[in-house]
Amino acid sequence: MTALPAAPVALAAGDAMPPHSVGPLTRTDIVRYAGAGGDLNPIHHDEPLARAAGFPTVFGMGMLHAGVLGMRLARWVGPTHIKTYNVRFVGQVWPGDVLAFTGTVASVADGVATLELVVASSSGGEVLRATATAAVAA
Template identity: 85%
Template sequence: MSATETPLSVAPVALSAGDAMPESTVGPLTRTDIVRYAGAGGDLNPIHHDEPLAQAAGFPTVFGMGMLHAGMLGVRLARWVGPDNLKTYKVRFVGQVWPGDVLTFTGAVASVDDGVATLELAVASSTGGEVLRATATAAAAVAA
């Protein structure tokens, strides 16, 4: 483990209503980022990498698949609460991600009940506002 890596939590972490996930950004996204994810994830739909096809379908250019930024958010969520503590993760795609976008990842604890935190998360793009909304639940340390 390098000096810049933090070990992931195994035990439930202390979470209280209003606590915020550390905000982070990624980007600007490149077409290469989108194509690399397509290959790794097996989503080879050409609308994500073929400019003429994307334009023929009515889009200004190629765009990132929703699971790209859902996965990026999921990594941040798991680093925040610990992957062993994550119980549910649900996403809703509400916008598109384009080459050149810078993505911002945010989240907060909505409530904690009986050792389970309910989390509200989002991804916003620099060009289109919110592109993903998510909810999750995670085990939370119970105050003694």
């Protein structure tokens, strides 16, 4: 595993975050995150309850992939250089999905990069859109 950037990195508009994928996600992954994150809503692990609520099966909670994206962002720009991180959940993550994490630099001004980030699933396109700002090298 590579070290996290200690100093601000040099970024320019159009630069891309190194692509990364996770999965296929298992029900065990979802249950482990539920326990670690304290989100024990049974809709994420109880098949009959999820179906009764109108879902085809259990599904991952949004904070699971938001957290992985945050980790990828920290590996790209360094955790101490992240100024803002905002996420919007736009789809669901199902057992068996492979998640792809991507990002681009939208702009750089006054030593701060504005970043656009996306998580896409193998079963349904985008599941999360995010924006972030990070201090960058001058």
